[in-house]
Amino acid sequence: MSRATSSLPRTIAAHAILITYTIIALFPVIIIVINSFKARNAIFRMPLQPPTQETFSLIGYQTVINQGNFFLYFQNSLIVTVVSIALVLVFGAMAAFALSEYRFRGNTLMGLYLALGIMIPIRLGTVSILELMVASGLVNTLTSLILVYTAQGLPLAVFILSEFMKQVSDDLKNAGRIDGLSEYRIFFRLVLPLVRPAMATVAVFTMIPIWNDLWFPLILAPAEATKTVTLGAQMFIGQYVTNWNAVLSALSLAILPVLILYFFFSRQLIRGITAGAVK
């Protein structure tokens, strides 16, 4: 498909803006990572230089590996995040479909009720949540975190997904009904594939606050066996504030797993978006 819009100066300008912003976005991360591989005095003398043969050092990483339990933390974070996202996506899409597709008494009210959760940080209810988890014996389990994060992610998922589901053509759904599909099949076979870009977007947005949360791991699951990466990194940095090698290495190690997870999801995200199913 040829387009009248692509002229050379315009393309160059677009790339210039995007490259500039990409540098702004990546610069701090790169600084942290390259300095984590340097010896202490090189960190201070030449912070902008990549490690050379003389300045290369893994001392920070050695400290982190010897002190922390990062692989276990990583596994915990991964379990919590993946299970929560799955629950948020399935339950959220189901509720969004019910709200955007059917007219029933209390529809608007239910929509507002679910949207309430976007407005209020779930943290405001921490004391009661802790009581609930103590009562049900879920303290220091990953289940407690999964429950909290699912509840936290649902409102936004329902809100975004129902916006997108409103755009799915009625003719298509009605055609499905005429062909005798049940409502469940219409949802799972027709509507879900069409909102995949939105689902991928919701997945990424749900993932970020869950993976990065410090609050609930600290309060609900601070035990060594259930610590998440963020909590582990925070505690480690708190202990080693003046040891720059160790702090930079811990930061780099905390960045790495999120990056991997993100690249995994972003492929889904890109596939979902470029499938362009809504078109």
Add this chain to the structure above:
Amino acid sequence: MTTKTAKTRPVRWHIAVFLAPAVLIYTAVMILPLFGTLQLSLFRVENNASAFVGLDNFHTLFGDPRWAASFWNALKNNVWFFIIHMLVQNPIGILLAALLSHPKLRFSTFYRTAIFIPTILSFVIVGFAWKLILSPLWGIAPDMLNMIGLKSLFAPWLGQERYALTALSLISVWQFIGIPMMLIYAALLSIPDEIIEAAECDGITGAAQFWKIKLPLILPSIGIISILTFVGNFNAFDLIYTTQGALAGPNYSTDILGTFMFRTFFGFQLQVGDRNMGAAIASVMFFIILAGVCLYLFGIQRRLRRYQF
């Protein structure tokens, strides 16, 4: 609540089935505890017993000069925090999305992935990374300004009352720009080719095409990102907490509602934690956000036209 029936039709159980899991988890883990908090704000601990005091806590919050000064300071800072996000984060996010959504742009996956990376990092990482970079001790920021000959502009921004809040807002913008970018990007991609082609047949291309065709079509998404920004900003807490601590220094100049609530709720240093006053502040935050969201839902969203393709 979840079983809805229409008078003329049989019970439509599928609606209940679709809604039930989300509503149950959400109600049990989120709504009930939140009401617990609202309830707390109406009580006060006296003589080791919790007593119902009605709106007394709110009277203290707005009436007592010390409490009121802290509250208005936090609210004012929070509004500034929000304004910077609306003026910097969202326009840049839309611009980046508009550039990225160009179908012939090369490396667009790379750009999109790279620009989104700050958004996936935790506050612990972002806060610490920027603290190190802006630190006069390490000297990265002064060195870089030196390279472009602007060294005189350097100041320990995070440590000065005048700049700290703006600096933190911009760090937060840096971190979260990926969210408006992604949402707008998805919205732009879902505009059908036929509409764009029709516009091109009519000779509308380039910037005019963006303003006249695409922008009206993505207005609902812009509405969503505005309200998400509002809610996110008035709930913000972590970045300030990880960089400036619960005291939101220097001299409370970066104190926003989230940190104010946290300090009151859990106490800090010499201050003893007061669950009931903390809950009162939480309730005020709740009502501010509720007002903003209602304004959006009833004042703005209703007027947006939605197109089915």
